[in-house]
Amino acid sequence: MSVPENGLRVAVVGGGWAGCAAAVELDRRGARVTLFEAARSLGGRARGVAVRGAMLDNGQHILLGAYRDTLRLMRAVGVDPERAFLRLPVQMRYPAGGDGMDFAAPRLPAPLHLIVALLRARGLAREDKLALGRFSTAARWMGWQLYKDCTVEELLLRFDQTERLRRLLWRPLCIAALNTPPERASAQVFLAVLRDSLGAKKRAASDMLVPRLPMGALFPEAAAAHLARRGAAVRSGVKVAALASAGPDGWRLALNGQAAGGEAVETFDAVVLATPAPVTAALLAPHPEAGELAQQLSAFTHEPIATCYLQYAPGTRLDLPFYALEDDPASGRWGQFAFDRAQLDPAQDGLLAVVVSAALDAAALPQDALAAAIAAQLAQDFRRPELGAPAWTQVITEKRATFTCSPSLERPGNTTPLPGLVLAGDYTASDYPATLETAVRSGLAAATAIRAYGALPREKRSLSHSHGTQGPTSVR
Numbered sequence: 001m002s003v004p005e006n007g008l009r010v011a012v013v014g015g016g017w018a019g020c021a022a023a024v025e026l027d028r029r030g031a032r033v034t035l036f037e038a039a040r041s042l043g044g045r046a047r048g049v050a051v052r053g054a055m056l057d058n059g060q061h062i063l064l065g066a067y068r069d070t071l072r073l074m075r076a077v078g079v080d081p082e083r084a085f086l087r088l089p090v091q092m093r094y095p096a097g098g099d100g101m102d103f104a105a106p107r108l109p110a111p112l113h114l115i116v117a118l119l120r121a122r123g124l125a126r127e128d129k130l131a132l133g134r135f136s137t138a139a140r141w142m143g144w145q146l147y148k149d150c151t152v153e154e155l156l157l158r159f160d161q162t163e164r165l166r167r168l169l170w171r172p173l174c175i176a177a178l179n180t181p182p183e184r185a186s187a188q189v190f191l192a193v194l195r196d197s198l199g200a201k202k203r204a205a206s207d208m209l210v211p212r213l214p215m216g217a218l219f220p221e222a223a224a225a226h227l228a229r230r231g232a233a234v235r236s237g238v239k240v241a242a243l244a245s246a247g248p249d250g251w252r253l254a255l256n257g258q259a260a261g262g263e264a265v266e267t268f269d270a271v272v273l274a275t276p277a278p279v280t281a282a283l284l285a286p287h288p289e290a291g292e293l294a295q296q297l298s299a300f301t302h303e304p305i306a307t308c309y310l311q312y313a314p315g316t317r318l319d320l321p322f323y324a325l326e327d328d329p330a331s332g333r334w335g336q337f338a339f340d341r342a343q344l345d346p347a348q349d350g351l352l353a354v355v356v357s358a359a360l361d362a363a364a365l366p367q368d369a370l371a372a373a374i375a376a377q378l379a380q381d382f383r384r385p386e387l388g389a390p391a392w393t394q395v396i397t398e399k400r401a402t403f404t405c406s407p408s409l410e411r412p413g414n415t416t417p418l419p420g421l422v423l424a425g426d427y428t429a430s431d432y433p434a435t436l437e438t439a440v441r442s443g444l445a446a447a448t449a450i451r452a453y454g455a456l457p458r459e460k461r462s463l464s465h466s467h468g469t470q471g472p473t474s475v476r
């Protein structure tokens, strides 16, 4: 049921998945929402990019059936997840004929689907299967909780996971889910992802959802159209350059960008800052009350992800929509997962996408060298020499794809010491790593925090402002 927010005027700054989720939820609750996005298009780190006249994603994404808030919000803005995704049972399948493994769950109820997958898995010895069974039993027994966080590598050693399982299953899963290598990744966060997917009571939660639609169309653009239909304002190409307290009137935002008519100042009752952590830190830095928070955000480190697109002759196909690849940077093998785009979108005939996560070293290579190495790896792994000679390649590297998800990392909550100013973004407190679901949930949590603020009597709001910040001098 819609709950009016006393017509609160709320600025949502940042049109990534977190900001779009916050805007949709605030609008549903009766706030008067304006969504500002600095770029010309919405979507942030999950957006479309024009390449050679076509729209490709800035990075190949996979969602999980466990992303319940994302799927719910997609439906709310008119996107049908059943059509938007190719839904595949959980799997880790390497090209046939190599040293990899073939693990694919059948469409059976949980946990039977995993038991059967394990029994049928090829490329795993009996001791690997026993170790995997032990891991799953012990993790369930522990309630997927650790007394004290440690690295994923330590967890795997503690649970006696074989070298083969670590190499072919756990490492790729950890890198795909946390974008952080096992030797630096949080075991607790990894367990939370496993709990909600492999450990879930329903098989559908462990399904892998591979987008058929471009990332923009999947949610942010549909959210913008939904907001516009309901009379909310979506202003792309407008950067919020600074914020200042306007005392009882809320917050003054300094805007710039052509779409803002050059430079402008606008006032709102409350603000959701849904910008990436480094931008949020910079916007908060001039406010002494938020100094500690700004410092905490500045201390986050980030991991890159590189996606290499390779265009081949029309009709070039892989047997499966996607494969795991064994990477080995020391011998120039960078690719970790390969996707056959034509099986997702027929318009992308002959296009493959190869993902390199936690890609610090790969990102340092010249793009042509990385693409050539990946093409050679595909030719070798699939035993198809023609894959070594694509017609063209395009590497898209997101240098700050996600924060480094290290053990016991302190992540800030959604509220700040500044009244009426709340945070959203994949870096905010959550037991999940930086994912689309984390971003969406943070947007929903920010909307709830704004609601609590809006429920305060106006005098209380302005009172808290009066001993709040004077704000930066750049906003007059």
Ligand SMILES: Cc1cc2nc3c(=O)[nH]c(=O)nc-3n(C[C@H](O)[C@H](O)[C@H](O)COP(=O)(O)OP(=O)(O)OC[C@H]3O[C@@H](n4cnc5c(N)ncnc54)[C@H](O)[C@@H]3O)c2cc1C
Pocket (backbone or CB within 6 Å): 013, 014, 015, 016, 017, 018, 019, 036, 037, 038, 039, 042, 043, 044, 045, 046, 058, 059, 060, 061, 062, 063, 238, 239, 240, 241, 274, 275, 276, 279, 305, 306, 307, 398, 400, 401, 402, 424, 425, 426, 427, 434, 435, 436, 437, 439
């Ligand atoms: C290559 C890649 C692959 C990924 N793969 C997966 C995956 O498979 N599965 C998964 O779940 N997650 C994946 N992720 C993570 C996921 O994309 C992110 O967690 C999510 O998109 C973050 O959303 P956000 O809204 O928190 O932040 P962002 O997307 O960074 O949004 C912030 C927005 O704020 C805007 N902005 C910045 N400054 C200003 C300003 N001053 N004024 C106005 N606007 C501003 C930015 O332009 C941006 O649009 C991947 C990420 C990348 C980069």
